[in-house]
Amino acid sequence: MGLQLPIAFATRMQLLLGDEYEEFLASYEKPRYAGIRVNTLKIDVESFRAISPFELKPIPWCETGFYVEESLKPGKHPYYHAGLYYIQEPSAMAPVEVLDVNPGDRVLDLCAAPGGKSTQIAAKLRGQGLLVTNDISAERTKALAKNIELSGVRNAIVLNETPERIAGRFPQFFDRILIDAPCSGEGMFRKDEDMIRQWEKRSLEQYTNMQRDILHTAARMLSPGGRIVYSTCTFAPEENEAIIAEFLQQNEDYEVIPLPVEGGFAPGRADWLVQAEGLADLDKRQGLTVDTAAKTDRCGRLWPHRVDGEGHFLAVLQHQGQAEATLDIAEMIPCLDRVNSGHHEATDKKGKMKQPHRRSKGSRNVSKYSTAPTDISELLAGWDKFSDEHLQSKPAGEVMLFGSHVYISPLPKDRLDGLKTIRPGWYIGAVKHGRFSPGHPLATGLKPEEAVRVLDLSVQDGEAVKYLKGETLEIPQPRVQFKEELGPKGYVLVMAGGFPLGWGKWMDGILKNEYPAGWRWT
Numbered sequence: 001m002g003l004q005l006p007i008a009f010a011t012r013m014q015l016l017l018g019d020e021y022e023e024f025l026a027s028y029e030k031p032r033y034a035g036i037r038v039n040t041l042k043i044d045v046e047s048f049r050a051i052s053p054f055e056l057k058p059i060p061w062c063e064t065g066f067y068v069e070e071s072l073k074p075g076k077h078p079y080y081h082a083g084l085y086y087i088q089e090p091s092a093m094a095p096v097e098v099l100d101v102n103p104g105d106r107v108l109d110l111c112a113a114p115g116g117k118s119t120q121i122a123a124k125l126r127g128q129g130l131l132v133t134n135d136i137s138a139e140r141t142k143a144l145a146k147n148i149e150l151s152g153v154r155n156a157i158v159l160n161e162t163p164e165r166i167a168g169r170f171p172q173f174f175d176r177i178l179i180d181a182p183c184s185g186e187g188m189f190r191k192d193e194d195m196i197r198q199w200e201k202r203s204l205e206q207y208t209n210m211q212r213d214i215l216h217t218a219a220r221m222l223s224p225g226g227r228i229v230y231s232t233c234t235f236a237p238e239e240n241e242a243i244i245a246e247f248l249q250q251n252e253d254y255e256v257i258p259l260p261v262e263g264g265f266a267p268g269r270a271d272w273l274v275q276a277e278g279l280a281d282l283d284k285r286q287g288l289t290v291d292t293a294a295k296t297d298r299c300g301r302l303w304p305h306r307v308d309g310e311g312h313f314l315a316v317l318q319h320q321g322q323a324e325a326t327l328d329i330a331e332m333i334p335c336l337d338r339v340n341s342g343h344h345e346a347t348d349k350k351g352k353m354k355q356p357h358r359r360s361k362g363s364r365n366v367s368k369y370s371t372a373p374t375d376i377s378e379l380l381a382g383w384d385k386f387s388d389e390h391l392q393s394k395p396a397g398e399v400m401l402f403g404s405h406v407y408i409s410p411l412p413k414d415r416l417d418g419l420k421t422i423r424p425g426w427y428i429g430a431v432k433h434g435r436f437s438p439g440h441p442l443a444t445g446l447k448p449e450e451a452v453r454v455l456d457l458s459v460q461d462g463e464a465v466k467y468l469k470g471e472t473l474e475i476p477q478p479r480v481q482f483k484e485e486l487g488p489k490g491y492v493l494v495m496a497g498g499f500p501l502g503w504g505k506w507m508d509g510i511l512k513n514e515y516p517a518g519w520r521w522t
């Protein structure tokens, strides 16, 4: 066998799985599975199937997910750079499918980086409601913010916080909470051998302490009648059924909802917690009863020897309280029917939000964090002028100013006071050298019909790739589509096969490339 499993892991799995162990072990001989998930914020599944560069085989537990041949390099196609799909391990698509996200919900993704599940949640929200996406790792939130932007999400806030500090600001606030918990990663050994080295470095107890804390803190943020999905990519019952059993014991107002039978979910292994004579050693924790431990058979497991995917665990925790009519986010912010990214942390290095002051201009809600002495009216005038000249209409929502940067946010900014905010919303642009420059995420969040000037580049003959590499392109004027009264000169929304990639500036047959250097195709 090519893969060297840690002996302690293999011995434990053999003990737990008994007769099934040989089959489990044989799964490590098979190649890993690769998947993509269609981003329905950009394209519906049927339309994507019609233009897909890859053969697609449906993933049973995710309507928008497909197995693809990894050797075809799905990350090297202009459609990937246009955010039409996200590359995601097939089993990792399961937790969001059982979170039951509906447009308009307030959703928290607490351990979110690099953002696979957050972009899946965003697609289910369809631009309505709120996604707060968080990770404790500052480094990993960079990838998280980028993936949110690449996917064209307009209603997300990206945080880099501890769950405890978020709970302090958002008690009983969220309808849905996803905890894709940090774990020992045993289910990912086949996908990523580095996970084996990581496994050897940390004790199980370190993980279980973190998992317990995160779950208990998350529960404080759930609104009555809401739902938490707890998932891991590990097999150890200590990190899975035992965490859920203990939570249920301490929180009688929660039930575990059984998973749908279709799709390949195997039941949770309550039997690993409960033996004929009572609780197994593993779970002789104070207060835990056999009845509660037995409920964990309603959790779900994806086994690499039973499904085409890696190992995962998931539990749907439904709060039994009556859902209260919460204030709709759209009521908190006038006109929030379209609400989302950027490059500037909105907090200082200590995570302190600079004291905001609000002011209204016309029908608009404007908030400002006074980081830099940029003149507010200059910023607003810049944004007004840009939108008049380049957009069919101004996107609605609360305009927030951070120094010289403009965002549209799905929440009133005082909700974020004191939190280390990586993106307070959709990054619109900034005033540089006295001029408003549109942000790249403004382009990735726009629909082609919202721009005044568009240019469609060919996907087939390498033209879109040239743009993605940052090249200047020669583009004759008839290829630029524009609003007659505004002319062809100026910022152009550049597309690949009809899907926005970024900005360019067209003048006299030349398209100056505005694709950000850090995003370029290499």
Ligand SMILES: C[S@@+](CC[C@H](N)C(=O)[O-])C[C@H]1O[C@@H](n2cnc3c(N)ncnc32)[C@H](O)[C@@H]1O
Binding pocket: 092, 110, 111, 112, 113, 114, 115, 116, 117, 118, 134, 135, 136, 137, 140, 161, 162, 163, 180, 181, 182, 183, 210, 214
């Ligand atoms: C399994 S990964 C998340 C993968 C992600 N959900 C996705 O689908 O792309 C777990 C994440 O939890 C983060 N993490 C670890 N401890 C945390 C904590 N106490 N609070 C929030 N995030 C934490 C890690 O930095 C890591 O990015």
